[in-house]
Amino acid sequence: MNPVALFWLLLAISFICYKLKRKKLSRVLAATAFILLFLFSVTPLPIWMLRNLEQQYHTYNPDSKSTQRPILVLGGGHTNDASLAYVHRLSVPALSRLAEAVRLYNLQPGSKIVLSGYSESGQMPNAVVMARSALSLGVAAKDTMMMVKPATTWEEAKYFKKRFGTAQEFILVTSASHxxxxxxxxxxxxxxxxxxxANxxxxxxxxxSLYPWxxxxxxLMYTETAFHEYVGRLYYKWFKEE
Structure with missing residues (x-):
């Protein structure tokens, strides 16, 4: 999904083709590499692709009927640097997601925040880091729950369904592009x-201008994020079953 990696891959294949006397193919691959790099680093295309994802859903403001809806926060990553406070260990996406969840929690007295995120290499699960961060931001311990096993969005959905069923509405917090x-x-x-x-x-x-040249x-970062989401949606659509 990385456009820079794609650029160098195409150049490497172009070089191999040149050495194999496939000069026409070599020129085509090299030209394609530079055209794609131009599209993904100079033109407004990456901004358009990502904004198209982010604008499909807008900021949620709960009404008086939503006080009992749980708030599910999908995992977003963190560092295991023990010298930092828990809230500072969170990645930018995870911190933004948690901030949105806390905002909604403050607007919905009595609601529960369900924090998701697995453990990488046996370290502290992302759900635990977010839960402890939530406590430092004023969320009551009795109002936090954790899902520490799911590693992907699909696994988070299956685990949440197994634990909470399908009857109740709930608030889903994740990055706008995701x-x-x-x-x-x-x-x-x-x-x-x-x-x-959020995020x-x-x-x-x-x-x-929103779309500068x-x-x-x-x-390049926007391109990678957008490609990851578009390909992920196709994968879930074609290969994931209930």
Missing amino acids: MPRAMEAFRKLGMKPIAAP YQIQKEPDS KPSPNN
Whole structure:
């Protein structure tokens, strides 16, 4: 999914073709590599692809009827640096997701926050780091629950279904770009999620163009994120069954 890796892969194959006297194919591959690099680092295409994902669901503001809906926060990664406070160990996506969950928790007295995220290499699970971060942000311990086993969105959906069933509506918190795939996964398993997106990467400033034509390393990151989500949605659609 990485556009830089794709660029160098195409150049490497182009070089091999050149050595094998396949010069026409070599030129085509090299030209393709540079065209793709231009598209994914200079043009507004990456911003458009990612914004198309992020704008499918908008900020959720609960009404008076939603006080008993649990809030599920999907895992987003963290560091295991023990010198840092738990809240500072969270990745940017995880911290943004947790902040959104705490905001909704404060608007819904009596609600529960379900924190998800597995353990990498036997270290502390992401769910535990988020739960302890939530406590430091004022969430009551009795209002937190954890799912420490799921490693993917699909596994999170299956585990949540097994634990909570399909009858109750719940608020699903994840990154805005990931929300379409997450909603599809939970709905495919018969559940009733309400989208509460967080971690918007494409943010429009009033006095600047949303789609500039200029080289930017952010464009490469946007491309990788968008490709990951689009391919992931196809994979869930074709290969995942209830």
